[in-house]
Amino acid sequence: MPHPRKYLAMAKASLEVIFVYRAGWTVNLIGSVFYVVAMFYLWQTIFLSKPGALGTFTWPQMKAYLIVAFILNSTMTWFDEWQMGQDVREGRVAIDLARPVDFQMTRLASAMGPIPFELSSAITIGAIVAIIFGGIAFPSDPAHLALFIVSAALAVLLKFSIIYCVSMTAFWTTGMEGVSNARMAVQNIFSGALIPLVFFPDWLRALASVLPFQGMISTPALTYLGTMDGPTTAFMIGSQAVWAFGLLLFGRLLWRSAVKAVTINGG
Amino acid sequence: MALIEAQGLTKKFRQAVKEPGLVGSLKHFFTRQYKDKLAVDHIDLSVEAGESVAYLGPNGAGKSTTIKMLTGILVPTSGRLVVDGLVPYEKRQKNAKNIGVVFGQRTTLWWDIPVIESFNLARDMYEIPAKRYKQNLAEFTELLGLDEFMNIPAGKVSLGQRMRADLCMALLHDPKMLYLDEPTIGLDIAVKDSIRKFIRRQVDERGTTVMLTTHDLGDIEDICNRIVIIDNGKIIHDGDLAALKDNYARDRVIHFQLARPPVSMDPICAGLPACDLKSDGLSLSVRFDRFEFAAGEIAAAVMPYVEVIDFRIDEPEVEDLIRKVYLGQLTLDAPDSAAETTELAVATEA
Numbered sequence: 066m067p068h069p070r071k072y073l074a075m076a077k078a079s080l081e082v083i084f085v086y087r088a089g090w091t092v093n094l095i096g097s098v099f100y101v102v103a104m105f106y107l108w109q110t111i112f113l114s115k116p117g118a119l120g121t122f123t124w125p126q127m128k129a130y131l132i133v134a135f136i137l138n139s140t141m142t143w144f145d146e147w148q149m150g151q152d153v154r155e156g157r158v159a160i161d162l163a164r165p166v167d168f169q170m171t172r173l174a175s176a177m178g179p180i181p182f183e184l185s186s187a188i189t190i191g192a193i194v195a196i197i198f199g200g201i202a203f204p205s206d207p208a209h210l211a212l213f214i215v216s217a218a219l220a221v222l223l224k225f226s227i228i229y230c231v232s233m234t235a236f237w238t239t240g241m242e243g244v245s246n247a248r249m250a251v252q253n254i255f256s257g258a259l260i261p262l263v264f265f266p267d268w269l270r271a272l273a274s275v276l277p278f279q280g281m282i283s284t285p286a287l288t289y290l291g292t293m294d295g296p297t298t299a300f301m302i303g304s305q306a307v308w309a310f311g312l313l314l315f316g317r318l319l320w321r322s323a324v325k326a327v328t329i330n331g332g
Numbered sequence: 333m334a335l336i337e338a339q340g341l342t343k344k345f346r347q348a349v350k351e352p353g354l355v356g357s358l359k360h361f362f363t364r365q366y367k368d369k370l371a372v373d374h375i376d377l378s379v380e381a382g383e384s385v386a387y388l389g390p391n392g393a394g395k396s397t398t399i400k401m402l403t404g405i406l407v408p409t410s411g412r413l414v415v416d417g418l419v420p421y422e423k424r425q426k427n428a429k430n431i432g433v434v435f436g437q438r439t440t441l442w443w444d445i446p447v448i449e450s451f452n453l454a455r456d457m458y459e460i461p462a463k464r465y466k467q468n469l470a471e472f473t474e475l476l477g478l479d480e481f482m483n484i485p486a487g488k489v490s491l492g493q494r495m496r497a498d499l500c501m502a503l504l505h506d507p508k509m510l511y512l513d514e515p516t517i518g519l520d521i522a523v524k525d526s527i528r529k530f531i532r533r534q535v536d537e538r539g540t541t542v543m544l545t546t547h548d549l550g551d552i553e554d555i556c557n558r559i560v561i562i563d564n565g566k567i568i569h570d571g572d573l574a575a576l577k578d579n580y581a582r583d584r585v586i587h588f589q590l591a592r593p594p595v596s597m598d599p600i601c602a603g604l605p606a607c608d609l610k611s612d613g614l615s616l617s618v619r620f621d622r623f624e625f626a627a628g629e630i631a632a633a634v635m636p637y638v639e640v641i642d643f644r645i646d647e648p649e650v651e652d653l654i655r656k657v658y659l660g661q662l663t664l665d666a667p668d669s670a671a672e673t674t675e676l677a678v679a680t681e682a
Contacts, residue, residue: 068459070456070459071456071457071459073456074452074453074456074457075453075456075457078442078445078449078453081444081445081449082442082444082445085444085445085485086444155438156438157438159400159405159435160433160435160438160440162403162404162405162424162428163403163404163405163428163431163433163440164425164428164457165425165426165428165429165457165458166425166428166457167425324407325407
């Protein structure tokens, strides 16, 4: 990024916007609390019915997995395809184009802006839920923790890259809500947000392993738990990075061809 | 070299065509049919630094499309375009630093945050030196009266306030070129007036080059020296405002108010053979070519036969003129001045 300052300023502005819409944001947060509590009771019931470990997971590990998934899911909640659809439909993209800024970087900046706030509140809630359910597993050593932080950061970037690529369809279709819902459904299954991928049948797990989505939840969560051996962890984090930056680049290409092809509405 | 140089600039859009009704929709779903529309059709345009150009045309004539190509938002289908030495769509970001853009129909301010914060963002985006930013902000705040709503989010200010803030936003980085797309749309007279004065001041004092599209002819008379009219994607007139008036708005009308009805119109008519006379009771109006007669000559020809209490003169209205052009009632022939500038541009290039 050649001019960090302008993008930093944009990130800051988008964080401010969250405070403007604090009611909407709070409702969203309360909803996600209900969701994580429901997930906890669901999995608790499953684990209680089968004493000991389920597959490779123990109950404390499963709890940690759910908390990590919850926290990662709480990031970048303000960036979605719908917004891009609005911007294209209402011609606001034209305004961005008349500015000395890189379009993808402005979107990245405004998607990243609210993250400090999103993370701190999600971690607080996660901690409270974890304490209520009797504590969770922690990474065994600082090296694991460091790897997890890298993996989590890549997961957030990957999330941006995927949504950005998908949102480019806004230039060809107007039904962005459908597109957004479809992406969310695929993402929920293949990222491991609903069910850890190890519980999938073989063929579905094979499919998940060639898709980018596992890098959004499964990889950072398993890195946190430290259940993968060294080479596997390295490979998984490596492929996260390849997907994240690869799709970031692919998104730029999509954007370029979109701009060339498109008749900006209202022209 | 001129600030804006366009030769054979063309933009073709592909529009989806859909037959009416459910069957049409269904057909459209499976087999899309498209039709090419030439929004801008081989236009030549040359704008010198410091000019203020009104870019006019009926709805859908190709005004906004041209502006979007000039700003680098749209990629032309064909033709050559250079703005301040840059090809806008190739060096979009660099070009963006040289220009300011105001869209009357949508704001460039951030909707949810206070107006002042949008300005601060502009400072960071355009990398405006701190001192320059402070000076400009102070000056524009005073001229445009931005103080009263500086700390209110753009979404909550009135349209007039928003437009004023948008103007400030567009000019904070000292752009050489200012594009205004219907800058006074929907505003009340007082705000329109202050905005026009402000823009004119930028042209006069800072030498900012202005190109504006508008449907409000007051904008043109108050701000612009030159008028370019586009219709169906083609430029049909290019020249200065005075020349347009001279060439196509030659008629003036002088209205006399009389003490008593004229005894006979015949001697007056005989004295003014080339004029169009209308008499109705106590009023008499004479339409005349202002290059053939002076108003005084008309008065001198009328006075001997009637007792005049009062009189007034109607100047030709640009508005009428442009309305006629739009409606196709008036065809503007090959504009001399446009041909001249094109030749000049080619000569400079060679």
